[in-house]
Amino acid sequence: MVSKDEMIAFFRSEFPKADYVIEGFTDNSVIVRHQVREQDLRPGGTVSGPTMMALADTALYVALLREIGLVSLAVTTSLNFNFLRKPVADRDLLAECKLLKRGKSLAVGEVTICSESDEAPVAHATGTYSIPPTPEDGR
Amino acid sequence: MVSKDEMIAFFRSEFPKADYVIEGFTDNSVIVRHQVREQDLRPGGTVSGPTMMALADTALYVALLREIGLVSLAVTTSLNFNFLRKPVADRDLLAECKLLKRGKSLAVGEVTICSESDEAPVAHATGTYSIPPTPEDGR
Amino acid sequence: MVSKDEMIAFFRSEFPKADYVIEGFTDNSVIVRHQVREQDLRPGGTVSGPTMMALADTALYVALLREIGLVSLAVTTSLNFNFLRKPVADRDLLAECKLLKRGKSLAVGEVTICSESDEAPVAHATGTYSIPPTPEDGR
Amino acid sequence: MVSKDEMIAFFRSEFPKADYVIEGFTDNSVIVRHQVREQDLRPGGTVSGPTMMALADTALYVALLREIGLVSLAVTTSLNFNFLRKPVADRDLLAECKLLKRGKSLAVGEVTICSESDEAPVAHATGTYSIPPTPEDGR
Numbered sequence: 312m313v314s315k316d317e318m319i320a321f322f323r324s325e326f327p328k329a330d331y332v333i334e335g336f337t338d339n340s341v342i343v344r345h346q347v348r349e350q351d352l353r354p355g356g357t358v359s360g361p362t363m364m365a366l367a368d369t370a371l372y373v374a375l376l377r378e379i380g381l382v383s384l385a386v387t388t389s390l391n392f393n394f395l396r397k398p399v400a401d402r403d404l405l406a407e408c409k410l411l412k413r414g415k416s417l418a419v420g421e422v423t424i425c426s427e428s429d430e431a432p433v434a435h436a437t438g439t440y441s442i443p444p445t446p447e448d449g450r
Numbered sequence: 451m452v453s454k455d456e457m458i459a460f461f462r463s464e465f466p467k468a469d470y471v472i473e474g475f476t477d478n479s480v481i482v483r484h485q486v487r488e489q490d491l492r493p494g495g496t497v498s499g500p501t502m503m504a505l506a507d508t509a510l511y512v513a514l515l516r517e518i519g520l521v522s523l524a525v526t527t528s529l530n531f532n533f534l535r536k537p538v539a540d541r542d543l544l545a546e547c548k549l550l551k552r553g554k555s556l557a558v559g560e561v562t563i564c565s566e567s568d569e570a571p572v573a574h575a576t577g578t579y580s581i582p583p584t585p586e587d588g589r
Numbered sequence: 590m591v592s593k594d595e596m597i598a599f600f601r602s603e604f605p606k607a608d609y610v611i612e613g614f615t616d617n618s619v620i621v622r623h624q625v626r627e628q629d630l631r632p633g634g635t636v637s638g639p640t641m642m643a644l645a646d647t648a649l650y651v652a653l654l655r656e657i658g659l660v661s662l663a664v665t666t667s668l669n670f671n672f673l674r675k676p677v678a679d680r681d682l683l684a685e686c687k688l689l690k691r692g693k694s695l696a697v698g699e700v701t702i703c704s705e706s707d708e709a710p711v712a713h714a715t716g717t718y719s720i721p722p723t724p725e726d727g728r
Numbered sequence: 729m730v731s732k733d734e735m736i737a738f739f740r741s742e743f744p745k746a747d748y749v750i751e752g753f754t755d756n757s758v759i760v761r762h763q764v765r766e767q768d769l770r771p772g773g774t775v776s777g778p779t780m781m782a783l784a785d786t787a788l789y790v791a792l793l794r795e796i797g798l799v800s801l802a803v804t805t806s807l808n809f810n811f812l813r814k815p816v817a818d819r820d821l822l823a824e825c826k827l828l829k830r831g832k833s834l835a836v837g838e839v840t841i842c843s844e845s846d847e848a849p850v851a852h853a854t855g856t857y858s859i860p861p862t863p864e865d866g867r
Contacts (some may be wrong), residue, residue, distance in 0.1 A: 325771065334530055354742065360785050360804050365778035388695060389667055389717060390809045391530040393558045393576055395551040412534040413576050416694060416729050417666060417719060419532045421560070421574065435550050435560065437576060439667060439717070441695060464632065493603065498645035499665050511835060521727050526638050526835060528806055528856060531668045554856060555833060556805060578856070579835060623730065669808040671836045671854055673829040684763055689852050694863040697810045699838070713828050713838065715854060 313377045322373075331369050332384040340409045341377060343370040344409045344427075347404060358433075360374040367392065367422040370408035374420050375440050378413050385418070390438040398433040399426040416442055452516045461463040461512075461522045470508050479548045480516060481511040484567075486543060489490035496535040497572075506561040506575035512529065513559050514579050517552050524557070537572040538565040555581055591655045599659045600651075609647050618687045621648040621654060622705075625682060636676040636711075643702040645670065645714035646688035652698050653718050656691050668716040676711040677704040690723070694720055732796045738768050738798045739790075748786050756793060757826045760787040761844075764821060771816040775850075776814040784809065784853035787825035791855050795830050802835070807855040815850040816843040833859055 313321075315336045320332065322333060335342035351362040368387060376383055385426060398404060405425050412419040425433040452460075455473040461472060473483035482505065490501040507526060514524055537543060544564050551558040556578060562571040590600075593614045600611060613620035625632065629640040637638040646665060653663055676682060683703050694716060702712040730738075732753040739750060752759035760783065768779040785804060792802055815821060822842050829836040839853040 328767075337845035355801075359782075361778055364781045364785075364807070365776075366752070368781075369779050383471055384772075386585065387670075387811055389811065390777070390781070390807075391576065391667075392667060392807045393550065394806065395558060411532065419534055419574070419667075421830075425835055432550055435531065435558070435576065437574065439532065469627075482646075489606075492663075498643075499646050499668070500639055503642045504637075504639035504669070507642075524631075526672055528641070528672065528808075529638070529670045529807075530670075530808060533665055533667065599736070669854065671828065671856065673836060689810065689849060697812060697852070710828060713854060715808065716854065718811065 313381055316443045318373060318377060318383065321376070329369070331366070333373060334405065336377065338370060339410055340407050341370060341374045343406045343408070345404045345406070347398070347400065347402065352400055354396055356400040356403065358400060359374075360392075361395060363398070363404065363434045364389050364390070364392060364425060364436075365381045366406045366433065368438065370406035370422045371420045371438045371440065372448065374408040374410050374439055376418060378418070379442060383441050388439045388441045392434060394434050396431055396433045399429070402426045404433070411437075416444070420440060434441070452520055456520065457512060457516060460515070463516060468482055470484070470505070472512060474567045475516065480509060482510065482514045482546070482547070484543045486537070486539065486541065491539055494510065495539040497543065498580050499531075499533060500535070501574075502533070502543065502563055502573045503507045503529070503531060505563060506573065507577065509545035510559045510575075510577045510579065513547040513549050514552075517541045517549060517557070518581060523546045524579045524581050525562055527578045527580045529575060530562050531573060531575045534566050535570055538568070543564045543572070550576075557581060577589070591659055595659065596655060599654070602658070603650045607647070609644070611651060612653065612683065618685050619648060619652045621651055621681045621684045621686070622635050623684070625676070625680065630678055634678040635694060636678060636682065638670075638672060641672070641676070641682065641702055641712045642668070642670060642714075644682055644684045644714065645712065647658050648684035649698045649714075649716045649718065650699045652686040656688060656696070657720060662687045665721050666717045666719045668714060670700065671703060671713045672711070674709055674712060677707070680704045680706065694722070696720060730798055734798065735790060735794060738793070744785070750790060751822065753794065757824050757844045758787060758791045758865060760790055760823045762821045762823070762827070764819065765781060766776070766813070768810065769817055773817040775812060775817060775821065777809075779805070779809070780821065780841055780851045781809060781813070782851075783821055783823045784851065785855065786842060787823035787839045788837045788853075788857065791825040791827050792835050795835070796859060802859050804858045805856045805858045808855060810852045811850070812846055813850045814854060816846070819843045819845065821850070828854075833861070
């Protein structure tokens with residue numbers, strides 16, 4: 312498995328402009344932080360749906376790359392979102408992703424997003440990634 | 451909140467033919483058991499997708515009625531399923547449902563289904579229920 | 590592509606007890622009919638969600654096998670449902686499925702379900718199938 | 729129903745920085761265009777998933793506001809995406825949204841996204857909006 316430091320270095324190199332912080336790696340989950348910016352807000356002072364969707368997609372990607380390594384070209388094939396509560400405008404969002412399955416060609420994970428210091432989730436997502444065959448697969 | 455015994459009595463009365471056992475109520479989840487029958491199987495000895503979908507729908511319904519009471523006419527509005535592994539044909543299925551949100555007019559829950567004695571989930575679902583307004587809402 | 594008659598013969602042989610009729614094949618869709626039975630009904634005289642889910646899954650399967658042939662072992666990996674209106678209890682359900690993608694290892698389709706003689710859909714589904722590699726793929 | 733010109737004026741006023749063009753209104757659908765920009769691209773020259781997700785969400789919003797009027801505060805409650813093909817980096821994306829249901833409190837729509845001049849869809853989405861009660865509802 313990829314270490315947290317390796318993942319941080321990889322993201323810094325590949326996505327230098329990304330507004331995501333790889334915050335934590337536990338035994339079976341990763342946590343990604345997003346600092347909510349002016350452009351993420353909607354009228355009424357809430358965080359836009361696409362901001363949460365992009366964060367969930369990133370958390371899934373981090374959780375998957377941690378398992379399969381940093382070189383593979385995994386592709387999102389489906390994502391499902393439920394928007395549960397209005398996020399707080401002036402707090403960071405934290406996304407925790409657990410992989411439900413890591414198969415040879417498909418991985419599935421779930422993501423729970425909360426506003427910092429709040430336990431009630433603002434959004435929940437499940438997503439599927441297609442993992443391309445690697446030379447070692449003998450295919 | 452509805453007690454486990456009240457829920458069991460309600461299901462026995464309303465759905466006398468249902469093949470579901472209300473197995474457990476924890477603080478924040480319910481567990482529903484389904485004994486896999488001959489007609490639930492697919493060629494190759496696995497459990498059919500619709501069997502798991504019906505179980506997930508039931509577990510969501512139990513979790514919701516537990517919160518809102520046994521009289522309301524809640525309606526499923528959306529369901530999302532990920533099928534993760536082949537269930538074992540000769541073991542019961544256990545579905546654990548947690549509510550992610552219980553709003554006034556919408557509730558959202560997630561369900562994890564496992565074959566008994568196996569920790570790796572065979573399916574995961576999220577679902578949304580529409581809760582009709584009650585007279586007490588003053589609407 | 591598999592012809593309608595070949596598909597009907599295949600289903601009669603493989604799923605002799607299935608309550609589905611392969612009703613139509615158009616250029617880019619298949620239509621599957623389900624006669625609503627007593628056991629498909631819910632209190633209040635509507636058709637149960639799992640009845641519609643099983644029909645959608647079948648329509649997706651027919652649309653996929655039509656493209657990839659009758660021998661492959663395709664597996665549903667994800668399904669998403671929106672329940673739109675109450676189906677009429679005493680009318681057949683008709684499911685029309687169009688494939689959105691037929692890739693090498695994944696196929697995606699969408700299904701619209703109506704009560705017969707009614708244009709407003711009662712349910713809509715999208716689903717993903719994993720297609721196993723075949724010997725001809727050279728893998 | 730809101731006219732195309734009214735919708736364009738509304739968007740210009742409410743979302744002055746949005747990179748979306750309300751391109752077409754047909755009897756039962758709306759079409760929204762997004763010009764792909766440098767920041768929408770991923771390594772490898774494809775368009776990012778969040779770019780397509782934000783476009784789908786916008787198309788759903790336009791289709792809904794067209795029906796319910798420009799004043800309501802509708803909220804996305806769930807979104808489901810299937811990513812079908814790689815979009816072309818140097819072409820606009822076009823999203824066509826049809827409402828599947830427009831109920832009192834919930835609306836459901838589906839969105840198909842294509843790269844311009846290409847019929848094969850790059851993504852498909854379904855989404856649900858919660859419509860808040862209005863004073864005229866007498867609630």
